[in-house]
Amino acid sequence: MEIKILGSGCANCKNLEKAAREAVAELNLDASVVKEEDIVKIMAYGVMRTPALVLDEKVLFYGRVPSVSEIKEMLIKK
């Protein structure tokens, strides 16, 4: 699967990227984590608050940085 972090480089976006990478590593998932900084592409997901996490082109959550364990729970459910 593919995880995208949407955000234009603020501190929270970096925190989310770090948390997502940790969650993926701890779950041993075969997933790529990429960062999307282009505002036009970010808007195409309908997001108005950054950072957001997109899993396989679907927005999972936005406007907050959940804990690693919460991200793990959400990834397992999917």
Place this chain on the structure above:
Amino acid sequence: MTKKLEIHLLKQWINYLPLILLPAWYLLYANLHRLTDGLVYTIFDLPMGTHFTESLWFFVFEVPKVLLLLTLIIFCVGIIRSYFSPERTRKALEGKSLFTGNVMAASLGIVTPFCSCSAIPLFLGFIESGIPLGVTFSFLIAAPMINEVAVVLLFGLFGWKTALIYVSTGLFIAITAGWVIGRLHLEKWVEGWVYELKAGAHLEDEKLSFSTRIKSGLEAVKDIVGKVWIYVIIGIAVGAGVHGYVPQDFMASFMGKSAWYSVPLSVLIGIPLYSNAAGIIPIVSALIEKGAALGTALAFMMAVIGLSLPEMIILRKVLKMPLIFTFIGVVGAGIMIVGFLFNSIF
């Protein structure tokens, strides 16, 4: 009972812990004056009335007072804000006429969670769903200017009247400045690609339980108080120095009522000066005590908090330079009017 269920119940209970701490908060807050007296005059055994004792007393009393107020209010605001979101605000503003839209946008700007790093997606999201430029500006002016940290500090250091004056004049400026920008029809000064943007389907809000809302209140405290406490301490330390050592009426000659130029000057100094409310308000409160006029001080605070250089730089991505200058000009003029008005009333 299984172990897992026990842990689950414990976790639920911990979420409500902040509500149980409320009486302890009240006891501490209500007795702060006595505790400070005891610490400064009895334990430190300092003589009353010296410059140093005055400054120290001010510092020892104000720092915990402001931090206690901040913690409680930001916790409550965090819970209240979990009922609002930019998505919901956008929905409420869609199709509203110019003046009604400005009033609503400015009021919603106070309660909608907003971070200046999300200013661009928010601006684009508003414009894309057809909300007029002027209404969008009312939101963008009110959201940073009337923030909970500023209101708490004004309440704690000046009293509720000044806090109320700040909120209502801030609303007034956000409404009129947005309305003026709307009437000027400045869409030509928005970057062209903004109006061609195709945004994705609007997202639904997440459904939250009350214990999640309490959690978001706690997160707000951790996030905001964790960030501003150091500025509160520095601001109050400088304020304490001014309080104890600067002679009475020292500020009257250049920040007092008689110096008419002090209002525009303090706005001009305030715009490029980027400090958060937590650092600037304690210093301003000490300056007022030494003879600075309320209107001048109010104008200075609003210029510092409401018009910040970093936000302008962020907005430059979507706005052309003339619109940024119009924005600064209109809001700056509004702030000056408020300053002159208050200097002539009080």
